[in-house]
Amino acid sequence: ETVRSKVDCLDGVIAAAGVLSGEPATVVAANFFGATRLLEGLRPLLAKSTSPRALVMSSISARYPCDQRVVEACLADDEIAAKGFAEASSSSPYGPYAATKAALARWVRRQAVTADWGGSGILLNAIAPGMIADTGMTTPLLEQPGGAEKLQQSTPSAIGRFGTPDDMARLIAFLSGPDNRYITGQVIYADGGCDAIQRGDTVW
Numbered sequence: 001e002t003v004r005s006k007v008d009c010l011d012g013v014i015a016a017a018g019v020l021s022g023e024p025a026t027v028v029a030a031n032f033f034g035a036t037r038l039l040e041g042l043r044p045l046l047a048k049s050t051s052p053r054a055l056v057m058s059s060i061s062a063r064y065p066c067d068q069r070v071v072e073a074c075l076a077d078d079e080i081a082a083k084g085f086a087e088a089s090s091s092s093p094y095g096p097y098a099a100t101k102a103a104l105a106r107w108v109r110r111q112a113v114t115a116d117w118g119g120s121g122i123l124l125n126a127i128a129p130g131m132i133a134d135t136g137m138t139t140p141l142l143e144q145p146g147g148a149e150k151l152q153q154s155t156p157s158a159i160g161r162f163g164t165p166d167d168m169a170r171l172i173a174f175l176s177g178p179d180n181r182y183i184t185g186q187v188i189y190a191d192g193g194c195d196a197i198q199r200g201d202t203v204w
Contacts, residue, residue, distance in 0.1 A: 010049060012177070015046065016057040036104070036107055041045060053176045058187055061106045062187075070096060075106060128144050130194040132163040135165060162192070168172055171190050
């Protein structure tokens with residue numbers, strides 16, 4: 001309400017905050033419900049802009065195995081159930097992260113083409129980064145003995161390096177700015193070719 005009272009319209013919103021690990025309920029609350037409720041809350045202000053853009057941060061891990069009950073509960077806007085499934089899941093420590101990022105990607109695909117978003121002229125997209133070095137999430141992993149080698153195996157890059165925050169910033173600036181005139185409903189992999197290496201031409 002404070003934002004609404006001080007701002008007449010918004011040209012762009014970028015929902016990029018995220019939690020990699022920790023309490024599953026916190027991961028669910030921050031990664032999915034924090035992002036989607038922020039965007040939905042600000043959507044009326046975006047609709048007043050002449051060139052509104054919205055962007056969320058998914059992840060290459062959205063493709064990885066996860067508890068689909070968490071994904072479906074998120075998409076049903078049932079935060080209590082999503083948190084409960086995440087807490088009870090016996091998947092990997094990063095399972096809730098992957099599930100919330102998968103739910104975000106699907107949420108973007110669903111919402112971007114609705115009357116509230118596309119019909120209001122709002123372009124809504126997601127970025128799915130691969131391994132990005134020099135971030136609060138990845139630096140501790142890369143500093144572990146053999147960490148870089150393990151991450152190269154799990155999230156390989158065809159160009160011989162991990163991504164950088166600047167790589168992501170340039171893509172974010174384009175998708176959320178006026179130069180993006182027609183791209184919406186897309187999950188764009190910014191991953192050094194990881195998705196192409198792992199899934200080849202079966203998905204395009």
